[in-house]
Amino acid sequence: MIQFAYPFILIALAALPVIWLLLRAVPPTPVQRTFAAVTLLLGLKDKDQVSERTPWWLLLMRMIALGAIILGLAKPELRYGENSFTQDRMLIVLDGGFAHEKFAQGHREQIETLLSSAETDQKLIAVLDIAYPDALDWQTAAFHQERLANWTPKPWVPNFEDSIDPVASISSSYDTVWFSDGLEYGNQRLALLDVLQDRGTVEIRAPSGDIGVLQSVSRDGDELIAKISFSNAPSGVPNVVFRGLTPSGARAEFARLPVSRDTLTAAVSLPAELSARLTDVVLEGEHHSGAIVHVSDYLARPRVGLFSIDPSEEVAELLQPLHYLRTALRQNAEIVEQSLDDILLSKPAAIFVTDVSRLPNEADLVNWVTNGGTLVQFAGPTTALNTVDLGASELMPVRLRQGGRQLGGAMTWETPKQLAPFSRQSPFFGLEIPDDV
Secondary structure (H helix, E strand, C coil): CEEECCHHHHHHHHHHHHHHHHHHCCCCCCCCCCCHHHHHHCCCCCCCCCCCCCCHHHHHHHHHHHHHHHHHHCCEEECCCHHHCCCCEEEEEECCCHHHHHHHHHHHHHHHHHHHHHHHCCCEEEEEECCCCCCCCCEEHHHHHHHHHCCCCCCCCCCHHHHHHHHHCCCCCCEEEEECCCCCCCHHHHHHHHHHHHHCCEEEECCCCCCEEEEEEEEECCEEEEEEEECCCCCCCCEEEEEEECCCCCEEEEEEEECCCCCCEEEEECCHHHHHCEEEEEECCCCCHHHEEECCCCCCCCEEEEEECCCCCCCCHHHCCCHHHHHHHCCCCEEECCCHHHHHHCCCCEEEEECCCCCCCHHHHHHHHHCCCEEEEECCHHHHHCCCCHHHCCCCCCCCCCCCCCCCCCCCCCCCCCCCCCCCCCCCCCCCCCCCC
């Protein structure tokens, strides 16, 4: 729909017929007087013939040029779908999250056109950034033009829940133009849409292109699985890149895999050495914060050493000292079960020792702990029967009481006790303590 910012200027078009007649007017015929000497010029002819009237095509071109000037001064504007807006207020809603970054420039241009139209219609404008919701501030379009020119999306997910209150608190009617990032957010988006539709007309402007998001990276045994989602069906098959650091500290690409169209995942099994140095996973072709996952410790498979005195063959598997440790760590760690010297050579992140009263090569183990290693020791029957003073070891933080386990006494209880609430001076103040602790 075409509208004019200054329609009163179009009145000048009515003057075009008058101007046409004026341009076609011919001056009056000159008075003829006989001059005897003119007979000397008889027979002479002019090389150039001057037209008595202005040619019609030249007049037409002049009229078209003049009409174009008048139309230009009236400032015509092409508006999209705004003919259904009837309110004197307009709310501009922006998803504003990480996915909006890809379409931010195109939406800025649309917003600029929208604000120009609103300024012509003298509408009050408010802006709601769902990623950073705040109270609605109704101002002129000129006020918001400078503010929105510098608007940038936030590197997180839109906050639909907190965006409902600022909208619902305004009881008056207004129209809404919603600039969407194209992603599905389930019922959260629908709840906000219902409130906006109660206030007036809602126009949703979704981006024309598709956007890919790296939803998560998880581990299943030795396999790393990247899960991807798309706003629309992708035109091609994007790749997922697994990156990390070399031993020298340089960045390197460990693997590049296409996304499966059936499962929308990409899975890779990396050697333990590369898996330990993995730093991030990237969805190729996307340039926003939702296309990269920085790998943290939960994806790493640290090397862990298990050491114990070999049990006798008659001991059942469930009674072996290392059975439950092995079962608990198998899914998330690379287990090394060798001699203590070989375990230290493998440079483990931690060493678990079960029911060993005197450790071999204790000096090497002390040096490893001093340099940052983590040693976890479990007592057992062998430790309880040992007559050596366990407190003399450098690897024992406290002196252990020797002898068998004693049950009963003043410090026993029939039901488990829970942790007390954290005090205000505690750095953990405010954390809720689970009931099962």
